[in-house]
Amino acid sequence: MASGFRELAGIAASERLKRGASVVRAILRGALDLALPRLCAACREPVDGQGLCPACWSKLSFITRPYCERLGIPFVYDPGPGILSMEAIADPPAYRRARAAVRFDDISRALVHALKYGDRLDLAPMMGRWLGQAGRELLAEADALVPVPLHWRRQWARRFNQSAMLAAAVSTASGVPVAAGVLKRVKPTAQQVGLSRSERAANVQGAFRVPPEAKAAVAGRRLVVVDDVLTSGATVEGCAKALLRAGAANVDVLVFARVADPVRASI
């Protein structure tokens, strides 16, 4: 009994030490950032005060029209203004519109990872400006931004939520406030990586909830859910459903990068 307790106390102390060490590392990294030239977030070449070098920048694939007005996925060819994709008509999402700044590829993946694991928080303002551009129409009609929440256990392990970082950057770029804490991840969902579309949907089933004390901040509001990457859309769909159930007037989705295989128009 006593030895078990000592063991537990030992583990707690070593956890504290590890967390302390990571804070020290973060401070040192901050000091080094001032002293050393910045590195390109994708290829690690030194750059001049930018997040990406010119070569990697030129490889980024920004998503522009023509795309499905509902899903925001680029069309194979331009069907004319206001046309929806067959996917949007056959299987309409709970959210109203989705927009993404860039396609998910090697360069955008490197940016997302650099932000997500806390090495490059300096990238957030740049990524937030791109999100602000991609979501201009959505943001013009929005009352508040809602970052996709992490389960508290994952947030504690990672120390911060990359979607909240992006939402804060979009807020700075657009003036639309962040509605913090209106959405909770109540189920510690498994990582979505490697799951099929239907497995992803099942994985986030019932994962998000609007706590009773946040209902007033959601009811009747026009909300934009912000996330870093959209793959199958199951996560943002789960968020949109929870917000709509709590009485949101409508929910749009704004992500930094999306998997975007071109779609065909409905005509």
Ligand SMILES: [Zn+2]
């Ligand atoms: Zn580069």
